[in-house]
Amino acid sequence: MHLPVFLDDPRRLRRLLSSSSSAAAARTLARLHALLIVSSSATHTLISSLAAAYARAGDLAAAESTLTATAAASSSIAAWNAIIAAHSRRGSPASALRVFRALPPAARPDSTTFTLALSACARIGDIRGGESVRDRAFDAGYKDDVFVCSSLLHLYARWGAMCDAVKVFDRMPRRDRVTWSTMVAGFVSAGLPLEAIQMYRRMREDGVKGDEVVMIGVIQACTAARNVRMGASVHGHLLRHGMRMDVVTATSLVDMYAKNGLLDVACRVFGLMVHRNDVSWSAMISGFAQNGQSDEALRLFRNMQASGIQPDSGALVSALLACSNIGFLKLGRSVHGFILRRFEFSCILGTAAIDMYSKCGSLASAQMLFNMISDRDLILWNAMIACCGAHGRGQDALTLFQEMNETGMRPDHATFASLLSALSHSGLVEEGKLWFDRMVNDFKITPAEKHYVCLVDLLARSGLVEEAGDLLTSMKAEPTVAIWVALLSGCLNNKKLELGESIADSILELQPDDVGVLALVSNLYAATKKWDKVRQVRKLMKDSGSKKMPGCSYIEICGTRHTFVMEDQSHPQREEIVSKVAKLDLEMRKMGYIPRTEFVYHDLEEEVKEQQLSYHSERLAIAFGLLNTGPGTRLVIIKNLRVCGDCHDAIKYISKITDREIVVRDAKRFHHFKDGACSCRDYW
DNA sequence: CTAGGGTTAG
Incomplete structure (x- = not known):
């Protein structure tokens, strides 16, 4: 051959x-x-x-x-x-x-073999398996091998076992930049950014030069530690030392600036990137969405698609978040449709979508989606329980919670926060007390502030003010403003004025700057006719009230979103809206509505104050909704700030007069108005 | 033939 x-x-x-x-x-x-x-x-x-x-x-x-x-x-x-x-x-x-x-x-496996095996264990999170690889590697004489030790380090660091990682690290006779960067990244993902930065400093003291990968870890640490100064100096360091500004590095810089509120800088870095991928877009979009610039986030989402980049799940999650911020149900639905066509519904996407439906006032869609996802994780369950609560379905939330337990899923502190809040808003006092106890005794979860707020709120709402007070004394820590507020509003609603007054004093001692809180305190003093104190608090309100951003309300009609702010004179239907508001005002007064001008924090004539109340953005949005929808249609309004006590009263009247169901979601919670009642009861 | 890197949910 x-x-x-x-x-x-x-x-x-x-x-x-x-x-x-x-x-x-x-x-x-x-x-x-x-x-x-x-x-x-x-x-x-x-x-x-x-x-x-x-x-x-x-x-x-x-x-x-x-x-x-x-x-x-x-x-x-x-x-x-x-x-x-x-x-x-x-x-x-x-x-x-x-x-x-x-x-x-x-x-005979060598350093390479063991390194590869350890890295594989790290990817699948098999610590036990990794440790048996380690034993073999050490037996074979690779105890001091940088590659073997670094990959072992990574196995621990990646899965949150930083103590073990540190043990390995301390024992290493030689460390290179990969070793250090593994430690930095490990501390970042363990939620210990300061330790990560400390590691970086030690690395420099050791004379090791950082590369891009180390710097990415440091940038992330700055992001988490909210240390923009250092983040910016790292940025400068990168530029000065001519390090490669690759997609990943630039993306983490964008994220660092965006998460710390420097959106303009984030935009500049993003704009200078020669090559952007789906993750870079996601970082920028989420930056806008998380800083309350939802319209800009959605504009970017469209730009991303227009420039031919398919959104990944990160971008979709951020787009959904933006939709829920501004109550843009129609776009949220279309994102949902997009996901159905191209993706599997992961828990993370599902949670974002359920939350979007919840915040846009569509409980039914949220439930439908939830039922479609069979492989549910803890956060998904929590989101659905919170959704029921937000929509005033305390009993449903409880049923869901029990269903969750039957599947063997273990509830955490957030689950209980959602559950207790749901029970509280539905007035299910006994259940609330029961589950608070079980949380502590059976589930061994130490109650946090939010849990106390829920329980105090629950008790105080139903008039059990004394019992709520006892709870406060049984607490280990000093009550916070939020806890006092829950108790105080209960006192006001149940005419426990004497106790209320001492609580109001305690709140003032904590020097709150929340106008809503101060309004409540002022109302309490007004009820006890302590006029000098009322004046004192009103002054505080005026000082803090001047700083706040303008109130803004959104309403979506037939898929188009409309925005209202008080000062805006430019709306095409302005005349019509204003006369509708005036007409409603007249009817409301006939039914007993009295404007609560104490919610206007400017020094104005009483009459002007009343007019200001009528022009609050949510009232304009409702009037617009009434003008542009048929009878019986439910109105969903999203407000960026809190709905004030006066508007709350007013909407009750409006819902009765017009026989409409009105849902208002504000910065705090949902308010469901129907037949002149609000399911989010007893607002002050 | 070998180790480390970005976004996103309650």
């Missing part, structure tokens, strides 16, 4: 075996393989090079069988490493581990 000459030319053979990795290469290798066998010139070295070449070319099955079929199997660890590495690159750490574990007993 005629053999190609190159079988006798080792140089050429080696070149062929290390050539590029493509399907064509794999076919060439198969031919070569056949020739080697036919010509019986297959040495162990050649076979293992061939196997490695198969692995590089992507034919892992061929690589493996080539090796296992021969005696070369036990002597060629490099070829096995190539196979394991190829599995890892392909994104199947489990296969990598399978090959590692099935290595022939005589094969």
Whole structure:
């Protein structure tokens, strides 16, 4: 048989075996393989090079069988490493581990093998498995190997076991930048940004130069520690040292600036990026959405698609968040549709969508979506329970909570916060008390401030003010403003004025700057006719009230969103809206409505104050809704600030007069008005 | 043939 000459030319053979990795290469290798066998010139070295070449070319099955079929199997660890590495690159750490574990007993794994195996364990989160790899590696004499130790470090750091990571780290005789960057990233993901920054400092003291990857960790640490100064100096450091500003680095800078409120800087960095991918867009979109600039976020979302980049789940989540901020139900629905066509509904997307429906006032859609997702995680359950609560369905929230327990899912502090709040808003006092107790005693969850607020609120609303007061004394920590406020509003509603007054004093001592809180305090003093104190509080209100951003309300009609602010004279239907407001005012007064001018914090004539109340953005939005929808249509209004006590009263009258169901979501919670009542009861 | 990196939910 005629053999190609190159079988006798080792140089050429080696070149062929290390050539590029493509399907064509794999076919060439198969031919070569056949020739080697036919010509019986297959040495162990050649076979293992061939196997490695198969692995590089992507034919892992061929690589493996080539090796296992021969005696070369036990002597060629490099070829096995190539196979394991190829599995890892392909994104199947489990296969990598399978090959590692099935290595022939005589094969001696080296540093590379152990490093690959540990990295595979880190990806799937198998700490136990990783530790047995570690034992073998240490036995084989790799105790001080930087690669082995760094990957072990990563295994711990990645899964939150920072104590173990630190132990490994402290024992390492030599550390390189990868070691340090693993520690930095580990502390960041463990929620310990200050420790991460500390690590970076130690690295510099050690004389190790950071690269992009370390700096990304440091940038993230600055983001989490809300340290823009340092973040900006890291940014400067990158530029000065001519480090590669790749997509990932630039994206983390965008995120750092955006999360710290410097949206303009974030935009500039984003604008300077030569190459942007889906994640960079997501970071920018979420930056806007989380800073209350939802319209801008959605504009960017459209730009992203227009520039040909398919939104990933991050961008979709942020778009949904923006929709829920401004109550843009129609766009939220279309995002939902987009997800259905192109993605699986992951829990994270599902949670965002459920939250969007909840905040846009569509309980039914939220429930439908929730029922469609069968693989539910804790956060998804929590979101749905919170949704029921927000919509005044305390009993449904409880049923859901019990259903959740039956599936074996363990509720956490957030679950109980949602549950207790739901029970409180539905007036389910006994259930609330019961589940607070069970939370503490059965579920061993230490109550946090929010849980106390819910329980105090629950008790105080139903007039059990004394019992709520006892709860406060039983608390270990001093009551906070929020807790006092819950108790105080209960006192006011249940005419427990004496107790109320002492609570009002306690609140003032804590120097709150929330106008809503001060309004409540002022109302209490007014009820006890302490006029000098009323004046004192009203002055505080005026001081803090002047700083607040303008109130703004949204209403969506037939898929179009309309925005209202008090000062805006430009609305095309302004005249009509104003006369509708005036007409309603007249009817309301006939039914007993008295304007509560104490909610106007400017020094104005009484009459002007009354007019200001009528022009609050939510009243304008409601009037617009009444003008543009048929009778019986439910109105959903989203307000960026709190609905004041006066508007709250007014809307009750409006819902009765017009026989409409009106839902107002404000910065605090939902208010459902129907037949002149509000299910979010007893607002002050 | 080997280790470390960005966004997103209650």
